[in-house]
Amino acid sequence: MKIRLTFTFAILIFILSSCSFGSLNLKDKPFETEDFLMGTVITQRVYGSNAGIAAKEATARMKAIEQLMTINAPGGDINRLNEAAGKNAVVLSPETINLLATAKEYAQMSGGAFDVTIGPLVKAWGVFTDNPRVPPIEEIQRLKKLTDYKKLMIDAVNLTAKLEIPGQIVDVGGIAKGYAGDEVIKIYKKLGIKSAYVNLGGNVVVLGTKSDGKPWRIGIQNPRAENGIYLGIVSVTDKAVVTSGDYERFFEKDGVRYHHILDPKTGYPSDSGLISATIVTDVSMDADALSTSVFVLGLEKGMALIESLKGVEAILVTEDKEVYATEGIKSSFTFSDESKEFKYAEKR
Numbered sequence: 001m002k003i004r005l006t007f008t009f010a011i012l013i014f015i016l017s018s019c020s021f022g023s024l025n026l027k028d029k030p031f032e033t034e035d036f037l038m039g040t041v042i043t044q045r046v047y048g049s050n051a052g053i054a055a056k057e058a059t060a061r062m063k064a065i066e067q068l069m070t071i072n073a074p075g076g077d078i079n080r081l082n083e084a085a086g087k088n089a090v091v092l093s094p095e096t097i098n099l100l101a102t103a104k105e106y107a108q109m110s111g112g113a114f115d116v117t118i119g120p121l122v123k124a125w126g127v128f129t130d131n132p133r134v135p136p137i138e139e140i141q142r143l144k145k146l147t148d149y150k151k152l153m154i155d156a157v158n159l160t161a162k163l164e165i166p167g168q169i170v171d172v173g174g175i176a177k178g179y180a181g182d183e184v185i186k187i188y189k190k191l192g193i194k195s196a197y198v199n200l201g202g203n204v205v206v207l208g209t210k211s212d213g214k215p216w217r218i219g220i221q222n223p224r225a226e227n228g229i230y231l232g233i234v235s236v237t238d239k240a241v242v243t244s245g246d247y248e249r250f251f252e253k254d255g256v257r258y259h260h261i262l263d264p265k266t267g268y269p270s271d272s273g274l275i276s277a278t279i280v281t282d283v284s285m286d287a288d289a290l291s292t293s294v295f296v297l298g299l300e301k302g303m304a305l306i307e308s309l310k311g312v313e314a315i316l317v318t319e320d321k322e323v324y325a326t327e328g329i330k331s332s333f334t335f336s337d338e339s340k341e342f343k344y345a346e347k348r
């Protein structure tokens with residue numbers, strides 16, 4: 001009898017412990033998915049019982065945003081706005097109006113370094129196409145005149161927008177992935193997710209901590225090494241970590257690198273001395289607009305802009321291979337450069 005009881009007890013313990021292992025595994029194992037959307041690879045890693053549903057809903061939401069915001073989708077908001085340039089105002093969805101209004105705010109804040117009416121120049125350079133080219137100077141001078149965010153009129157009450165000059169093109173490539181990141185986090189939260197990571201081609205947003213309760217560790221890409229080789233790690237909880245870099249999209253001609261972030265003042269790829277700008281803040285849309293802004297502004301002006309904003313931190317990399325971090329991020333940033341080519345400038 002005693003032996004049988006001990007045996008039953010042992011089995012019970014075994015079942016209980018395997019149950020708890022089972023649920024632990026379930027909780028610790030993320031639902032992972034990869035999509036090609038918004039012109040980039042998007043990775044989601046979501047923990048919790050609703051993880052699969054949340055990730056799928058997030059993917060559907062990103063697809064919808066892409067339809068609305070891409071230059072190329074006929075019938076999408078941005079496409080309709082561009083088609084009506086110089087002609088009439090168009091009615092847009094509240095989210096597009098909100099995104100455009102935010103884009104205009106950052107245009108003002110950055111003194112025009114960030115400008116979503118950069119479209120004609122982006123098209124002329126064709127960095128994203130199979131036939132990129134260096135446009136003739138006359139063409140650049142002509143198209144530069146179309147890049148003017150002050151000629152993008154927004155009526156937030158009637159939900160309309162208008163491009164004043166014929167030929168103007170809005171390109172929200174510098175802010176839309178950031179916006180999508182915020183929308184993904186909203187979906188996760190709605191479905192009770194407490195821990196998740198989404199990476200929209202260099203725009204990372206994390207919800208909560210990792211499943212083990214520790215902060216997420218996000219690698220800062222070495223701009224001159226292959227993908228996945230880092231210059232350091234930032235440890236963050238509930239944050240967006242967004243990078244703009246000259247290594248993300250570029251072509252080379254006669255030994256010169258022509259990348260995808262253009263300086264509206266020159267019409268050429270930005271040559272501010274920065275080769276990468278990472279912004280760490282709460283809202284991913286802000287981080288995205290700021291990463292592009294700071295990249296174009298350069299080290300001094302970029303740092304001044306970041307330091308004027310509350311709750312915004314930055315890690316900037318110069319072409320001289322120096323790495324700068326704002327005071328507020330230093331304790332969460334570990335510099336570790338395997339290549340030994342970069343120098344961490346602890347003081348500025």
Ligand code: AMP
Pocket residue numbers: 113114115116118122171172173174175243244245248260261262263264288291292295296
């Ligand atoms: P990001 O990678 O966020 O810095 O955004 C770069 C993308 O934004 C480019 O691929 C263009 O579509 C667009 N873009 C390029 N230059 C600018 C600029 N100066 N201001 C706003 N958007 C830009």
Ligand code: MG
Pocket residue numbers: 173174175244287288289290291292293
């Ligand atoms: Mg950006």
